[in-house]
Amino acid sequence: AQSVTQPDIHITVSEGASLELRCNYSYGATPYLFWYVQSPGQGLQLLLKYFSGDTLVQGIKGFEAEFKRSQSSFNLRKPSVHWSDAAEYFCAVGSNDYKLSFGAGTTVTVRA
Amino acid sequence: EAGVVQSPRYKIIEKKQPVAFWCNPISGHNTLYWYLQNLGQGPELLIRYENEEAVDDSQLPKDRFSAERLKGVDSTLKIQPAELGDSAVYLCASSLGWVTTTGDYNEQFFGPGTRLTVL
Numbered sequence: 001a002q003s004v005t006q007p008d009i010h011i012t013v014s015e016g017a018s019l020e021l022r023c024n025y026s027y028g029a030t031p032y033l034f035w036y037v038q039s040p041g042q043g044l045q046l047l048l049k050y051f052s053g054d055t056l057v058q059g060i061k062g063f064e065a066e067f068k069r070s071q072s073s074f075n076l077r078k079p080s081v082h083w084s085d086a087a088e089y090f091c092a093v094g095s096n097d098y099k100l101s102f103g104a105g106t107t108v109t110v111r112a
Numbered sequence: 113e114a115g116v117v118q119s120p121r122y123k124i125i126e127k128k129q130p131v132a133f134w135c136n137p138i139s140g141h142n143t144l145y146w147y148l149q150n151l152g153q154g155p156e157l158l159i160r161y162e163n164e165e166a167v168d169d170s171q172l173p174k175d176r177f178s179a180e181r182l183k184g185v186d187s188t189l190k191i192q193p194a195e196l197g198d199s200a201v202y203l204c205a206s207s208l209g210w211v212t213t214t215g216d217y218n219e220q221f222f223g224p225g226t227r228l229t230v231l
Contacts, residue, residue, distance in 0.1 A: 004154075032217055043116065043203065043222030044155070051216050090154050094217055098210050099168075102154025 002027040002093045004103035012109045013081050021076040021106050023065075023091030032094035033074040035065055038105075039087045047089075050074065061085070086110045114138070116223035118204050124229045130192035133226045137185070137206030144181060145220060146172075146189050147203040155203055161187065162210065194230045201225040 005024045013019050025031055032051055036044040048059025055067040065076045074091060091103045117136040125131050137144050142163050147155035158177070160168040163184035172179065176195070181187040191198055205220040212218055 009152075034217075036222075041224060043205075043224045045222070046219050049217070049219075092154070098217065099157060100155075100220070102156070104153050 002031065002095050002099075002101045004091050004093050004101055006089075006091055006103035006106050008106045009104070010107045010109070012111060014111050015083055016080050019076075019078045019081045019085070019108065021089050021091075021108070023074045023076065023103060024072050025074060025091070025093040026072065027093055027095060029096060031074075033065075033067060034092040034094065034100070035059065035063070035074075035076045036090045036092060036102075037061075037087045038090065044090065047076070081108075081110055083110045083112070116204055116206055116221055118202075118223040118226050120226055121224065122227050122229075124231065125194055127196055127230050128193040130190065131194050131228060132191075133189045133202050133204075133228075135187045135189070135204030135223060137187075137204070138221055141206035141208055141221070142184065143207045143210050143218070144187050145205040145207075146179060146187070147205065147222075149201040149203055149225065151200070158189070160210075191228075194228075196230050199228055199230045201227050 003026045034049045035047040038044045047063050048057045050057045050067045057065050063078050088105045088107050090105045092100045094100050119134050144161040146158040149155045159172045161181045179189045203225045204223045207218040207220045
């Protein structure tokens with residue numbers, strides 16, 4: 001069975017600074033990988049996904065993620081954070097039976 | 113285009129009472145999912161529907177939870193009786209099928225959820 005670990009429960013970053021959220025997955029085959037964002041009172045929104053091909057994936061809102069098979073990682077990055085990026089971020093892995101397994105999430109706080 | 117609609121947004125009940133959550137997916141989305149999100153955790157799939165058929169309900173605690181999607185559109189998730197441990201957010205999501213014709217995942221669109229508090 002697949003699983004996802006997000007090592008950082010909470011990250012605080014200054015507005016304009018860069019952001020990196022870590023995600024490690026466990027899955028025996030080539031994974032389907034996703035990053036979702038959940039703002040307070042909102043549903044989860046897909047930021048980006050990786051299925052195959054280029055290991056650097058561009059998403060919405062200026063986010064990107066890099067798949068590193070050797071490290072079983074799929075870290076999310078943004079070069080310059082805006083106050084509106086304060087939210088909870090979830091990494092997820094999908095298996096060949098198309099079930100999604102989510103990590104526990106990382107809460108991002110943006111300080112002025 | 114309207115997103116996934118869920119109601120109520122918040123519900124507070126006493127333990128042992130029944131409760132029901134309603135979800136209306138995005139128009140045309142034949143796949144519907146119910147997820148449970150405990151505090152500080154990511155969502156966990158409870159049940160997945162393809163049209164009106166529950167194709168994966170392996171994670172649904174069937175002793176107290178039930179779900180239906182009678183006409184293959186909107187869906188109801190019920191808990192009877194509710195227990196203290198059921199306090200959580202119940203998320204509904206929908207997609208245009210489970211996979212694309214090339215075998216990729218179809219994006220799931222999530223509703224805002226129903227936050228249940230059992231006292």
